[in-house]
Amino acid sequence: xxxxxxxxxxxxxxxxxxxxxxxxxxxxxxxxxxxxxxxxxxxxxxxxxxxxxxxxxxxxxxxxxxxxxxxxxxxxxxxxxxxxxxxxxxxxxxxxxxxxxxxxxxxxxxxxxxxxxxxxxxxxxxxxxxxxxxxxxxxxxxxxxxxxxxxxxxxxxxxxxxxxxxxxxxxxxxxxxxxxxxxxxxxxxxxxxxxxxxxxxxxxxxxxxxxxxxxxxxxxxxxxxxxxxxxxxxxxxxxxxxxxxxxxxxxxxxxxxxxxxxxxxxxxxxxxxxxxxxx
Numbered sequence: 001x002x003x004x005x006x007x008x009x010x011x012x013x014x015x016x017x018x019x020x021x022x023x024x025x026x027x028x029x030x031x032x033x034x035x036x037x038x039x040x041x042x043x044x045x046x047x048x049x050x051x052x053x054x055x056x057x058x059x060x061x062x063x064x065x066x067x068x069x070x071x072x073x074x075x076x077x078x079x080x081x082x083x084x085x086x087x088x089x090x091x092x093x094x095x096x097x098x099x100x101x102x103x104x105x106x107x108x109x110x111x112x113x114x115x116x117x118x119x120x121x122x123x124x125x126x127x128x129x130x131x132x133x134x135x136x137x138x139x140x141x142x143x144x145x146x147x148x149x150x151x152x153x154x155x156x157x158x159x160x161x162x163x164x165x166x167x168x169x170x171x172x173x174x175x176x177x178x179x180x181x182x183x184x185x186x187x188x189x190x191x192x193x194x195x196x197x198x199x200x201x202x203x204x205x206x207x208x209x210x211x212x213x214x215x216x217x218x219x220x221x222x223x224x225x226x227x228x229x230x231x232x233x234x235x236x237x238x239x240x241x242x243x244x245x246x247x248x249x250x251x252x253x254x255x256x257x258x259x260x261x262x263x264x265x266x267x268x269x270x271x272x273x274x275x276x277x278x279x
Contacts, residue, residue, distance in 0.1 A: 003037070005035035006036050006038050006173045007035060007072060007207060008034075008035040008036075008071040009032055009055070009059070009069070009070055010068050011031050011032070011033055012033070012055065013027070014028045014029040014058055015027050016028060029055060029058070031068070031230065032068070033231075038205060039203045039204070040205050040222070041208055041221050042221070042222045043208045043210060043224065043237060044056075044208070044209045044223075044224050044226060045209075045210055045213060045224070045226065046211065046252075047252070050226045050228065051228070052209045052210075055209070056177045059175055060094055061080065065078050065079075090170075091171050092173050093171040095176045096179070099155060099161070103161060103165075105149065105151055107149070109136075109148055109153075110129075113136075117168055117169065119169075131168070133146070135167070135168055139160040145157075145161075156190065156191065159180075159187075163191070163198070167204065173206070173207065174204055176195070177209045179195075179208075181211070181212065211252075213252055216237050216241065217238060217241040217242075220237045222234065222237060225240065225252070233245055
């Protein structure tokens with residue numbers, strides 16, 4: 001990687017106050033450091049409760065940071081709140097797991113897509129309408145989708161709308177928190193193809209948070225494996241998925257679904273053997 005990273009985490013820590021008298025705080029994330037280069041896709045994987053979503057929320061300013069720093073384009077954004085935090089939206093956006101929950105059901109799609117564009121005072125309303133039509137075309141939806149409401153779309157179509165909103169102002173990085181896990185396999189593949197196409201066109205970077213190593217291998221250049229709030233393995237995605245070094249990563253690989261039932265059965269037996277040995 002050359003130049004300044006788009007996103008950099010330096011010794012990030014997140015701790016939550018414990019309930020009860022004199023109990024120490026609960027550590028969720030401890031000493032996590034990594035960076036994401038311009039136009040790069042870095043995956044953050046781990047089981048439920050590993051802390052991967054907490055990292056995404058800390059980067060977005062949705063969870064307080066207890067220690068370390070978050071830098072966007074070399075600028076320390078760790079403690080930014082309010083208007084200063086909102087001013088980052090042209091450079092950093094997010095796509096969440098539940099496309100319906102992330103869209104306002106009371107607003108037509110065109111209004112949802114217009115909001116980030118109207119925040120840019122240099123655009124006229126005519127330019128905004130033209131850009132919305134272009135966004136819908138890019139994500140494979142008809143222009144008249146702008147007049148419809150989220151409930152009138154399928155889950156896959158709603159996620160395409162969420163993707164369109166995220167790329168509307170051509171951010172430098174998008175935080176993708178399990179963006180395909182709620183979709184069926186076919187729709188998931190289409191959404192990943194769309195993200196790859198938009199990345200090639202716009203040059204944005206992705207921090208891709210997921211539990212699915214099968215997706216990671218095809219989509220991300222580098223992978224970080226998180227366990228109990230710490231990175232236990234990192235490297236090129238192909239190496240992490242095909243030649244995992246840490247026992248925890250090997251368990252994740254063995255648990256990943258594959259289309260071959262014979263291989264899936266073999267992996268299940270292997271995983272049971274690993275878990276039995278661990279006990």
